[in-house]
Amino acid sequence: MRFAQIPLIGFVLVHYVLANTESMIVELQGETDGLIVPGTPWQGQFDEWPNNASSSRISLQGPAGKYFVRVCWPASEPADFDLQWEEPYVILSAARNVVPLKQVDPVVRYSLIASRIVYGLPEDAWKITQRIAMVIVLASVIAALAWRGVFVI
Helix, strand or coil, X not given: CHHHHHHHHHHHHHHHHCCCEEEEEEEECCCECCCECCCCCEEEEECCCHHHEEEEEXXXXXXXXXXXXXXXXXXXCCEXXXXXXXXXXXXXXXXXXXXXXXXXXXXXXXXXXXXXEECCEEHHHHHHHHHHHHHHHHHHHHHHHHHCCCCCC
């Protein structure tokens, strides 16, 4: 019973990590205004694929500090994405990585997400860490109460 939660926690952590993503950590030297607002996904798409590749420059908005920037795209649109940093711009490049067996939509949709880094972790990760800590504390309290015979599990 004690170890029943471990596979569930492992599944949640692995499931959270597995996706079509590329990421990097960038540092803004000063406050900037841009298209990417931390905590808000920026939706985009590459419509045309000249020579099977395309790129875009997107500016990051926020105060000075470190940011975790990632691009996510659906597996149904196979492509290779590359992120580069040229302050305050994220340079996003994409290229098809398969030869389609049938006619495919030339559009590749993606989300560009920036999270401010707080104490070494992206803000998004802190939310998950807090929830896991609450579950561990709650499980410990319930186990301690059950051990003392306050109630039976």
